[in-house]
Amino acid sequence: xxxxxxxxxxxxxxxxxxxxxxxxxxxxxxxxxxxxxxxxxxxxxxxxxxxxxxxxxxxxxxxxxxxxxxxxxxxxxxxxxxxxxxxxxxxxxxxxxx
Amino acid sequence: xxxxxxxxxxxxxxxxxxxxxxxxxxxxxxxxxxxxxxxxxxxxxxxxxxxxxxxxxxxxxxxxxxxxxxxxxxxxxxxxxxxxxxxxxxxxxxxxxxxxxxxxxxxxxxxxxxxxxxxxxxxxxxxxxxxxxxxxxxxxxxxxxxxxxxxxxxxxxxxxxxxxxxxxxxxxxxxxxxxxxxxxxxxxxxxxxxxxxxxxxxxxxxxxxxxxxxxxxxxxxxxxxxxxxxxxxxxxxxxxxxxxxxxxxxxxxxxxxxxxxxxxxxxxxxxxxxxxxxxxxxxxxxxxxxxxxxxxxxxxxxxxxxxxxxxxxxxxxxxxxxxxxxxxxxxxxxxxxxxxxxxxxxxxxxxxxxxxxxxxxxxxxxxxxxxxxxxxxxxxxxxxxxxxxxxxxxxxxxxxxxxxxxxxxxxxxxxxxxxxxxxxxxxxxxxxxxxxxxxxxxxxxxxxxxxxxxxxxxxxxxxxxxxxxxxxxxxxxxxxxxxxxxxxxxxxxxxxxxxxxxxxxxxxxxxxxxxxx
Numbered sequence: 001x002x003x004x005x006x007x008x009x010x011x012x013x014x015x016x017x018x019x020x021x022x023x024x025x026x027x028x029x030x031x032x033x034x035x036x037x038x039x040x041x042x043x044x045x046x047x048x049x050x051x052x053x054x055x056x057x058x059x060x061x062x063x064x065x066x067x068x069x070x071x072x073x074x075x076x077x078x079x080x081x082x083x084x085x086x087x088x089x090x091x092x093x094x095x096x097x098x
Numbered sequence: 099x100x101x102x103x104x105x106x107x108x109x110x111x112x113x114x115x116x117x118x119x120x121x122x123x124x125x126x127x128x129x130x131x132x133x134x135x136x137x138x139x140x141x142x143x144x145x146x147x148x149x150x151x152x153x154x155x156x157x158x159x160x161x162x163x164x165x166x167x168x169x170x171x172x173x174x175x176x177x178x179x180x181x182x183x184x185x186x187x188x189x190x191x192x193x194x195x196x197x198x199x200x201x202x203x204x205x206x207x208x209x210x211x212x213x214x215x216x217x218x219x220x221x222x223x224x225x226x227x228x229x230x231x232x233x234x235x236x237x238x239x240x241x242x243x244x245x246x247x248x249x250x251x252x253x254x255x256x257x258x259x260x261x262x263x264x265x266x267x268x269x270x271x272x273x274x275x276x277x278x279x280x281x282x283x284x285x286x287x288x289x290x291x292x293x294x295x296x297x298x299x300x301x302x303x304x305x306x307x308x309x310x311x312x313x314x315x316x317x318x319x320x321x322x323x324x325x326x327x328x329x330x331x332x333x334x335x336x337x338x339x340x341x342x343x344x345x346x347x348x349x350x351x352x353x354x355x356x357x358x359x360x361x362x363x364x365x366x367x368x369x370x371x372x373x374x375x376x377x378x379x380x381x382x383x384x385x386x387x388x389x390x391x392x393x394x395x396x397x398x399x400x401x402x403x404x405x406x407x408x409x410x411x412x413x414x415x416x417x418x419x420x421x422x423x424x425x426x427x428x429x430x431x432x433x434x435x436x437x438x439x440x441x442x443x444x445x446x447x448x449x450x451x452x453x454x455x456x457x458x459x460x461x462x463x464x465x466x467x468x469x470x471x472x473x474x475x476x477x478x479x480x481x482x483x484x485x486x487x488x489x490x491x492x493x494x495x496x497x498x499x500x501x502x503x504x505x506x507x508x509x510x511x512x513x514x515x516x517x518x519x520x521x522x523x524x525x526x527x528x529x530x531x532x533x534x535x536x537x538x539x540x541x542x543x544x545x546x547x548x549x550x551x552x553x554x555x556x557x558x559x560x561x562x563x564x565x566x567x568x569x570x571x572x573x574x575x576x577x578x579x580x581x582x583x584x585x586x587x588x589x590x591x592x593x594x595x596x597x598x599x600x601x602x603x604x605x606x607x608x609x610x611x612x613x614x615x
Contacts, residue, residue: 019465042494051496055552081447
């Protein structure tokens, strides 16, 4: 059993910046426990098998170090929830316990 | 290869023609692109309401007609036009478009207008195809039924009470219902092939890295791949060649020639598979597989044998790890990719009343903006990547991936292509699996291995299941960069089936759809 508890889900939600509700904690803990149980089948695989993270045969794709046009500022800000003086406006970030 | 054998209920014949045939007629000036585009827009108007197919989230009639006029002018002036110029196409709503919203079927991106076109969209425009609109999907492409859309589910044109598959149910349903001759999908664990199978259409997942993902909203970056949806194998190949090829804007883009898929589809249609070695994956049968699906698949394999293929059984024992490995790797990558939805630079922002911190606004926005399946996957991924679980879960999933790649390598030493049913069952009823995520995940059982290994795979229709009269798909898998092999076998099979006495309709009875509007 994977034993994912309600508290575990609350912790995961906090890490993932999801303000889940009490009702969701009940549903999600039951569902995630069952899913993690099933996917834990990979535990049978011997440790000496090397991992495969991706399947592209190339590494370190480089391009010439030259300047190219980038997105105009107005276009980048056009979809912003709030913008001010040509910048993204965000809620306060100082004074948080992080 | 053209046309459907079904009544079109007073609708224009144009909506049942193959893309290749439409292009031929447009370029020969037998019909204009505007007429073709208008016929499809009328079809959408007739069948795509909220109680109808609901394949589209956004339709851009004005933009489509303007693009069609431009192609008609180019044709009239006698200039060179590309092979599919003037043909309408639908685009899955997780690919960016500057002239239409891009929502990923998520409330967090409701109404968002991207500042740039995805490379595939730019290539459609450059080749003169006519984007009709954006199609529905499971939110952020996470799902197998399109029921996870924040904007309502898409319905299967063969039976409106059933799911059209997912995540690309909108694209496949649009093609199946004659709302578009072509569509783009994206396939992370089967999201092009599985909807293709259950809607009786062709869906192709090209080799990983051979179609640019620049402008595809990322779900699981080591697995995501854009590909074509169509009603014929040749049409899929024609669209594949429009969108494929190297793109310096995608770092995983393969810098080499695209496999010759159109040539392979044309060669395959001549119907000779002499010497082609076809391996049936023995793990993909038995318990959990619908009898009608297995019977249709077995009959399709018999046809491949009659066309000259050497059919053998092969075992891929590690494929049993594919589903667990996928549901660790994809959520892990998603938990990282979806961190970009932080309520700061684009999309929804909730709770910014001056009293709350960035962190609180972020958490409330993501809570409000994401649906249940997306939240589940983000949390599973967060769990799998956490210090206490990494080795036992994510680390082991990467090892499983190695075993699956090895199984494919061994199988392709003795076989040119591998075949299986595309999905264990036909389309299930809407609502049947929404409360049971694990049951939903089983729909991708047969399609996931090719994503984990990065090779090419497609689904081609193989008739209706005898037990429920719903479409069945045969999956054909080929090694990486050998997409042409899958196309050749699929085209040969399609041609043989089209001439069979029990071929049946390629598009469902369209009149039934109109009355259900």
